[in-house]
Amino acid sequence: MRLFAAVKDIVGQREVVLDVPEGTTVAGMLDRFAGDYPRLRGLTPSILFAVNREYVQGTQVLAEGDEVALIPPVSGGTDLYETTDRPLSLDALVKAVGRNTSGAVATFLGIVREFARGRQVRYLEYDAYPEMATATMRQIGDEIRTRWPVDKIAIVHRIGRLAIGEASVAIAVSSPHRREALEACAYAIERLKEIVPIWKKEVWTDGAEWIGSTVDEYQERKREAESPPRS
Template structure:
């Protein structure tokens, strides 16, 4: 096994480095997730997002998520990156890759990873709309 990839960065994200980090000879599937800044949130026009993270705690929390995944599914590797700073509509904010012998495990673990990341990793975003702004933190996923 290689060294898992967990990163908080101010650089643009790409799935390719994560896919390369998780692929193993035992992997029959690599599932990925790329979160992208959308133009509308809760019916409001988004101008941009601003992300901040508590790095010293974010990486250990990402590792905790991977431990949970390994307890639930037979996966090979997991990699996660989250971008911080000023992001425009269309830019990627989070990238995840999960490799596993079979697609069902890879897909399930990838979905779990993004849900848990939004729940427990100390990353905050300021949503800046055309008519205001608001900070949103862990555990405040609008989908749930």
Template sequence: MKLFAAAADAVGRRTLEGDWAGRTTAQLLEILTQQYPNLARLAPVLSVAVNREYAPADRVLADGDEVALIPPVSGGADDPEPPLFAITTEPLSADEIAARVTNPHSGATLVFVGTVREWTRGRRTVYLEYEAYPEMAVAQMEQIGREIAERWPGARTAIVHRVGRLEIGEASVVIAVATPHRADAFEACRHAIERLKQIVPIWKKEVWEDGEAWVGSQIGPDWMHQPLKE
């Protein structure tokens, strides 16, 4: 089992071994919260992913399933140049990502760049740290691309998110959408960023001058910063 962000902090490690075949995901959560009291505080907002897809509470686990605990998250085969969906540790270039979606059929290309801001609710941020479940994150980004293509015919989408330590002013995410008409580009790009925040397993830790916390975890700070076991 893989654990990320606040869930990994709660357990004190990033992987767990166990035989959960025949159990439902709800039963799995119950077992884990009994074994790891710190995880119980996070349980109401946890999701379970099975084989890189969100799983319902009654999903029965089988041998060989890839299971992950997911805290709340802060192109077709015939396309010769498919849209780009990626997780990277490298600095992002809005121009390069926009170039992946611009095509002769598009009348508008809209680019959204999310950057690290210094002040949030009166508190100064020193830097941010992003973590992702890369394989599932890319799969969910691809789903967003399919949603956009179905809702806005002719749209092409690229989403690239950076992980690791990001300094103030650096780009954390770039979304580029190209559509035949400009109104669709604005609507599709907004859909992309909102859905990314809802379903893509990427987490943000805010590091301040006087502390740090995973955004959206709704948990106390006492146990959050213990070293993780390998």
């Protein structure tokens, strides 16, 4: 397990090796670990978890050989923009954008639904140009900062195969006031759909199609990407 900043200082080491029973969750591991270091109890509500260099929820069950990182709150810090093939954690994003100056955190969570365009969906498949997707998410963050006095921004999109009910995209924006946070969050999802190179394949009970793959839809998407951001 890798430790950083205040957690590292409390434990006195940067890395420790733990043996935990089969079926132990990340949160359960931290609870056991904090039993040996009581000062950690004050930090546990705000600690984020990463397993094998991906943010995860505390309910994630650990496997043999997993590398766990305990990530304490970041002072100031940078915004978070990424694509991932792991399940999304809105709680992790809320923690990631929280600051002492924030009076509100607005969130958006996109969910795979069972019916679309009058057809029953079996599952969705998302493909992305990851490096460009991250860059354009960062562009959206820059646009937001020119319009609203936000504290921090997190935009994470899932890729790969997603079942009905799974989250496909998660956004969190913190700000001193709720109106700015809500408006910035709404802007982020609309702008993401306009310019971020992520594609969705709907797989139905009677066929499948990449949504937005026709020439007309592609040209419309291209025009949107080249147009100046909305005021």
